[in-house]
Structures are given as C-alpha cells and as structure tokens.
Amino acid sequence: MSNSVIVIGGGPAGLQAAATLGNFGLDVTLVEQHDVLGGAVAQHQYQVLMPDFSSGPALVARLAGAVQNNPHVTVVTSASIGAVEEDQEGFRVQLEGSHPHELQAQAVVLATGFDHFDPRRDGKYGYGLFPDVITGAELEEMFAKGPVRRPSNGEVPQSVAFIYCVGSRDRQVGNTYCSRVCCAVSAKQSIEIREQLPKARISMFYMDVRTYGLWEDTLYWRSQEESGVVYVKGRIAEVTQKAGQPVLKGEDTLVRGPFEWPFDLVVLAAGMEPSQGTRLLSQKFHVDLEPHGFVQQSEPMRNASLTSRPGVFVAGSASGPKAIEDAIAEGDVASLAVMQYLKTKVVV
Amino acid sequence: MAKGSGIIERSLLQDDQIMEEDNLVMDGIDISGRWNTMLKTRVHSERDLDSWDDVRASAIGESIDNCIQCGMCTAGCTVAHEVPGFNPRQFIYWVRVGRKDDLIKNADIIWRCVGCYICTNHCPKEVNTAEVIESIGQWLRKQVPEKMDQAYLANHEAYRHQLETYGRLSLPRLQAEFLSKLGRQKELFGPDLRQAAIRMLKDGRALKTLLIGRPRHWNRSRSVLMESGQT
Ligand SMILES: Cc1cc2nc3c(=O)[nH]c(=O)nc-3n(C[C@H](O)[C@H](O)[C@H](O)COP(=O)(O)OP(=O)(O)OC[C@H]3O[C@@H](n4cnc5c(N)ncnc54)[C@H](O)[C@@H]3O)c2cc1C
Ligand code: SF4
Ligand code: SF4
Ligand code: SF4
Numbered sequence A: 001m002s003n004s005v006i007v008i009g010g011g012p013a014g015l016q017a018a019a020t021l022g023n024f025g026l027d028v029t030l031v032e033q034h035d036v037l038g039g040a041v042a043q044h045q046y047q048v049l050m051p052d053f054s055s056g057p058a059l060v061a062r063l064a065g066a067v068q069n070n071p072h073v074t075v076v077t078s079a080s081i082g083a084v085e086e087d088q089e090g091f092r093v094q095l096e097g098s099h100p101h102e103l104q105a106q107a108v109v110l111a112t113g114f115d116h117f118d119p120r121r122d123g124k125y126g127y128g129l130f131p132d133v134i135t136g137a138e139l140e141e142m143f144a145k146g147p148v149r150r151p152s153n154g155e156v157p158q159s160v161a162f163i164y165c166v167g168s169r170d171r172q173v174g175n176t177y178c179s180r181v182c183c184a185v186s187a188k189q190s191i192e193i194r195e196q197l198p199k200a201r202i203s204m205f206y207m208d209v210r211t212y213g214l215w216e217d218t219l220y221w222r223s224q225e226e227s228g229v230v231y232v233k234g235r236i237a238e239v240t241q242k243a244g245q246p247v248l249k250g251e252d253t254l255v256r257g258p259f260e261w262p263f264d265l266v267v268l269a270a271g272m273e274p275s276q277g278t279r280l281l282s283q284k285f286h287v288d289l290e291p292h293g294f295v296q297q298s299e300p301m302r303n304a305s306l307t308s309r310p311g312v313f314v315a316g317s318a319s320g321p322k323a324i325e326d327a328i329a330e331g332d333v334a335s336l337a338v339m340q341y342l343k344t345k346v347v348v
Numbered sequence B: 001m002a003k004g005s006g007i008i009e010r011s012l013l014q015d016d017q018i019m020e021e022d023n024l025v026m027d028g029i030d031i032s033g034r035w036n037t038m039l040k041t042r043v044h045s046e047r048d049l050d051s052w053d054d055v056r057a058s059a060i061g062e063s064i065d066n067c068i069q070c071g072m073c074t075a076g077c078t079v080a081h082e083v084p085g086f087n088p089r090q091f092i093y094w095v096r097v098g099r100k101d102d103l104i105k106n107a108d109i110i111w112r113c114v115g116c117y118i119c120t121n122h123c124p125k126e127v128n129t130a131e132v133i134e135s136i137g138q139w140l141r142k143q144v145p146e147k148m149d150q151a152y153l154a155n156h157e158a159y160r161h162q163l164e165t166y167g168r169l170s171l172p173r174l175q176a177e178f179l180s181k182l183g184r185q186k187e188l189f190g191p192d193l194r195q196a197a198i199r200m201l202k203d204g205r206a207l208k209t210l211l212i213g214r215p216r217h218w219n220r221s222r223s224v225l226m227e228s229g230q231t
Helices: A012-023 A039-043 A056-068 A136-145 A182-196 A215-225 A278-283 A324-347 B050-057 B060-068 B072-076 B088-097 B100-105 B117-121 B129-143 B152-166 B171-181 B183-189 B191-202 B205-211 B219-229
Strands: A004-008 A026-032 A073-077 A080-087 A090-096 A101-105 A107-110 A114-116 A134-136 A160-167 A201-206 A231-233 A236-242 A245-252 A258-260 A265-270 A272-273 A312-314
Touching: A004 A090, A004 A101, A012 A026, A012 A039, A012 A056, A012 A324, A039 A056, A039 B050, A056 A073, A080 A278, A090 B183, A107 A278, A107 A324, A114 A245, A134 A136, A136 A182, A136 B060, A160 A231, A160 A245, A160 B129, A182 A215, A182 A265, A215 A265, A215 B117, A231 B060, A231 B117, A245 A265, A245 B072, A258 B072, A265 B171, A312 B219, A324 B060, A324 B100, B050 B060, B050 B088, B050 B100, B050 B129, B060 B088, B060 B129, B088 B100, B088 B129, B088 B191, B100 B191, B117 B129, B171 B183, B171 B191, B191 B205
Parallel strands: A004 A026, A004 A107, A026 A073, A107 A312, A134 A265, A160 A201, A160 A265, A201 A231
Antiparallel strands: A080 A090, A090 A101, A114 A272, A236 A245, A245 A258
16 A cells, blocks of 8 residues: 555645645645635635734645645545544545545544634623624634724724633633634734724733734734734623623723723634534544643654554644644644654554 | 922822821931921832731632732622722732732721622632632731721621521521611611511511521531631
C-alpha cells in the first residue's frame, strides 16, 4: 500500500497540512464537510486578518489553490466521516456524502477546528433578543457585505461597545480557558470601524487585555493611540434595552462604581469551543481529549501534533484556541510528524 | 475657620486627610493658626492580613481566593447601584490586600447587602460572593461592633438567638425580639403590625407559626452548629 494520508477539515490547518504532504509526494485525501474550503475564514468571510491586516479572501485562495492544483491531493467536499476501522494495514474510513466510498490510509490528521461559542447560552448579554447585539463573527460578515450599520434600523452607529470574554474564562458557562485571539481580533475590528466611522464612540469592556507577544503595540496600543478607542476595565453583568438601544450594566473597576451606558451597537467577542467535528472524530478515532474538550496533545514538548493514538495527528484549533498563523504552522508540524511516522513504520 | 481652609485646591482633599489643631505647641514653639495644617500621608504602609486569614478559613468565605476582580458582582448588584460605597468586589479586594482601615471605614455599609445572591449567580469564577460578603461583615462585627448601626446589630442578635432557641425563624417572633432589643416595642402594636396580626390570626397563620415547634433532635443540631461558630 502506498503512503496515504487522510486530512479531515479544510480550514487553514488542514489545507496547509494537505498541501505540504502532497508536495512531498504523499497520497493525500482532504475531507471537508462544507462545500467551501477555508474553514472559519471562508465561512464568516473575514476580509482583513489579524494581526497584519492582510486579506482573508487572498489567504483562502492561496491555501485552497495549493491543494486544488496539487496532483497528489484529492479534495472531497460536502462529505463526512462514517465508520472507522483500524487493522495492520492502517485505517479504513467510510466516506459519506454524494459519493460514498471507502478510504484507506496509514495516517490521519484531525484538523476539524473550532465552533464559535453561541451567546444564547449566556442569557445576560441579550443576544438573540436585541437586534443590535451581534457577535464578532457577525461583524466580520457585516464588513464583507458593506459598511457597518445597526441591524435594528440600518442607521450608522454613533457608539459601539465590545464585550470581551463572552463564553470564555467563565465557570458559569463551563469554559474556563481563554480563547486567545478575541482580544486582538476585537482591537483589529475597532480599528476597522474607526476607518469607516470617524466620529463613533468606541469602548472596549475587558477584564484583561491579552494582545500577547508582538500584538501589544501593533493592535492594542494602535487602537488607542491612532483610533481613539477607549478601554474600560470591568466585566459586563447584563445587557438590557431602553428606548431602542442596548444598555450595558457594568462596574468600572478602576474608578470603582457601577454604570449603565447605552450603545448603538454591541459586539460580543464570543470565544472558541471544540467544534462538533472535533468532538465526534475524537471519538471515532479514539483519541484522548484534554480537560476543556479539545484534542489532547500527548507530547507537546516533542511535536505539537502528536495525540494519544499513534497514526492519528492533530493540527490547528482542534487542539485549543489559536490564531490562523499558528493553525497554519501546525499544518506543517503535523506533516513532519506524519512523514516521520510513515518512515519508521515502513522500516519496522 | 473651616478645616483646611488655607489650602489651595482644598477640593482635592478629603476631610480625614487633614490634621489641624486650634492651638498647637511643638517643642515649646506655638504654631497655632493656619501654619499647623498638616496632611496625612497617602501612602499605605501597614498591611493587615488577618481579615483574609479569617474569611478564607470560614465556611462561607472560603471561595474568596477564586476572585479575579472582574467586577461582574458589583455590576449586577442590587445595592451597589443605590448605595454609594457599597461594592462587593471592593470589599473582597480590601480583604485580600490587607486594607483594614478601608474595611473599618465601611464597616457599616457592608451590612446594606440584601442577600439577593445575584452576585453569586453571575460570578464567572464561582465565588460565592454573597456569602463572602457576609463573612467579611461578620469579621467586621467582631472587630468593630461599635461601628455597626444598632439596628444591624440588633437584627443579627435576634436572628442568632431565635435560631439557637427554636431551630426555625418565625417572622412574628423575630420582629418582636428585634424591636424590643431596640426599645421600640411600641411599634409592635402600631396600626400596621396590628392589622397584620389580626389578619394572621383570622386565617390561622399565627397559630400555625407558633405551634410549629422545633426541628427533630434540634438540641443535637444546635450544639454542632454553635460549636462550629459559624452562626
Ligand atoms: C470572530 C473571529 C475572528 C477571527 N479572526 C482572526 C484573524 O483575523 N486572524 C487570526 O489569526 N485568527 C482569527 N481567528 C481565529 C481563526 O478563525 C482560527 O485560528 C482558524 O480558523 C483556525 O483554523 P483551523 O483550520 O484550525 O479551524 P477552522 O477554521 O475551524 O476549520 C476547520 C474546518 O474543519 C471542517 N470540519 C469540522 N468537522 C468536520 C468533519 N467532521 N468532517 C469534515 N470536516 C470537518 C470545518 O467545516 C472547517 O472547514 C478568528 C476567530 C474568531 C472567532
Ligand atoms: S483573548 Fe481576550 S477576550 Fe478572548 S477570552 Fe482571552 S482575555 Fe477574553
Ligand atoms: S464576580 Fe466573582 S470574580 Fe468577579 S469580582 Fe466579583 S467575586 Fe470576584
Ligand atoms: S447578595 Fe448582596 S452583594 Fe450580592 S448582589 Fe445582592 S446585595 Fe449585592
């Protein structure tokens, strides 16, 4: 049997893994459940990417082109994974979709990514109740369609609030981890809003600002210094609505005292959770999950893509919240681990 | 002359920051008059962490260490929006950094908590904020009972005594003990309470509450409770 690999998930991580493995001459099948490639970047039409303000559509075009034009990569979209068996030869995987068939492979890369936290699960933010309360992903879609407007009446917002850590760092909703990118993504989005709306009042409600590493000055400081965005330290307890405007109830912990301030548009920085696919396929391939429900990296000090099961590798946000650049890097890390694994397997 | 009236930008200072004597003699030199105006240091230099030790050791206060000062409790608090200075997050912070003087200054305000538990329900770190606040209040009650409003003290003692004696709380008895502690027995026979009493007598509630008796084996439970010292 030839050296064949199945990569599951056509987001940044999976696309990069499939392209790299194909470039090294391995026989790759990339399986994506939706009909578009590009993962969250394509599904929510991110136009401008954090941290470098590069183009989202250009990234998707490049990553997707690299697999579509690769003679060693077969791309299967609108398909899902059925039964999985393992024997001496490797994995036998039933593919379900419009052309069901069996795939054989010696190694599998799980790149099944994340789902956005659904803020309906945390009633205090009024999401789903008040039209002017939207998620960060919905703001990306709004950027893609045209200028930023209030969903309730189509008017230009005079004031915009971002609420941090929605669905993250919160025992009440069951997610005790930090989603890592939402601080920086919110800062990026505030800079974009400022470009469109020179007069709008933009306020960020945060508990900590985690624009870690090189993003501190390029995103956090820039949003304050160049875009005139104000940061208010305090977590929001409730969003209500008065006279057609969402009202944020919070405490400004620096001046010590509660406030109730109205805004025209409220953006929830909703966090990342293990995707349905990540949960399902970790069961099918019997890989361990870490305590937050992401795929456990069994030896991150050796290689980030190793799982509890030999032959099954993980890349991207399936193993925890991370940025696109890290997801892409892990696509390569997984490719390397797959090649090392296949080499030792052939020798044995 | 008003306190600190000689100070330029007086409005930036609080009264208790200013030290001023009518007559002051230091080392034999009379410095009475506006020259003896002095300001207390704004630098906090004595941390007193006893309150932290006591609160975290209490059954109702042990979750204090979960707090990350996010402010969600105060943001949703029923009382913080109405009463200046009432701030559950702030009380927790003072305890943890050892600002005993600030706690004592607000010893009375902490009892304005109405026990609605909104803070506990909101807290992303599962601090049982409402009970931590109670625990801090209890610590203050022991430290500076004289700082507590007489009504709060009487209320507290009436609750404790009622619970210890009967194993249950009944509103009429509680009210009676509370008011007599304050020497306000007369109010028991005021028009409002009298009407309520007549209504409760008529519909049988008064008798029921009085006849309900103690919980089974209350004496045993009581000794455990009282020993634990948490009431
Ligand atoms: C609002 C928001 C904005 C963001 N903006 C940025 C940004 O500007 N810059 C940045 O660096 N990061 C950003 N991120 C993070 C970024 O989205 C992720 O880092 C990136 O998408 C992770 O890529 P991935 O390939 O690991 O996962 P995903 O993008 O989630 O891709 C996973 C793919 O797997 C597929 N899949 C899942 N299950 C199955 C299955 N069972 N079978 C087949 N296919 C399956 C999915 O359909 C999807 O196509 C943002 C995140 C959010 C929430
Ligand atoms: S990245 Fe920022 S907004 Fe997102 S969970 Fe972490 S601290 Fe909260
Ligand atoms: S909500 Fe909880 S964690 Fe936040 S400040 Fe209050 S007690 Fe602390
Ligand atoms: S229990 Fe007390 S501190 Fe908590 S929200 Fe209610 S009034 Fe505020």
